[in-house]
Amino acid sequence: MSHLAIYPGSFDPPTNGHLDVVDRALNLFDGVIVAVASNEAKHPLFSTEERLGLLHTVLQGRPRIRITAFDGLLVDFARQQGASAVIRGLRAVSDFEFEFQMALMNRKLEPDIETIFLMPKEEYTYLSSRIIKEIARLGGAIGAFVPPCVADALRSKSSQPVTNA
Ligand code: ADP
Numbered sequence: 001m002s003h004l005a006i007y008p009g010s011f012d013p014p015t016n017g018h019l020d021v022v023d024r025a026l027n028l029f030d031g032v033i034v035a036v037a038s039n040e041a042k043h044p045l046f047s048t049e050e051r052l053g054l055l056h057t058v059l060q061g062r063p064r065i066r067i068t069a070f071d072g073l074l075v076d077f078a079r080q081q082g083a084s085a086v087i088r089g090l091r092a093v094s095d096f097e098f099e100f101q102m103a104l105m106n107r108k109l110e111p112d113i114e115t116i117f118l119m120p121k122e123e124y125t126y127l128s129s130r131i132i133k134e135i136a137r138l139g140g141a142i143g144a145f146v147p148p149c150v151a152d153a154l155r156s157k158s159s160q161p162v163t164n165a
Contacts, residue, residue, distance in 0.1 A: 017124035075110035
């Protein structure tokens, strides 16, 4: 029986921290499903299709990966996909409270799915999609924190005129 894990997130956009977590998960599981939460309520900078496209590019060449979008309840989606574990990255104490609450709630909803927390390389512990978008918007250098195609996508978003629509 193959053991599959699901790694859900906004990935708006994917960073080197996300990739580090994917690689750690691949070392533990037979397959990893990277699941992009549509999260329209969060007003993502990149559309679901753009985030899927970026993930396809940055994860190209890695074996045993499936990339997909989802909305609705994570545990329902995980069950449908045949995943036995949910992967979440834990960067700092600030992530802990929310993640702990989510993990226990998901366990109540679906006792057979275990949440597994993975810590990234130290240099990625301060990295978040939110902070990368902010640096990019202000014209800072982001090349050390995201793959080249993500840096290009951020640069082209930053150069688009801002509208109030
Ligand atoms: P979400 O909106 O679900 O928090 P994110 O894309 O921000 O979506 O994060 C998805 C998952 O990846 C979360 O578990 C988050 O903690 C983890 N993550 C994000 N950035 C990093 C990083 N730099 N190092 C380790 N884990 C990370």
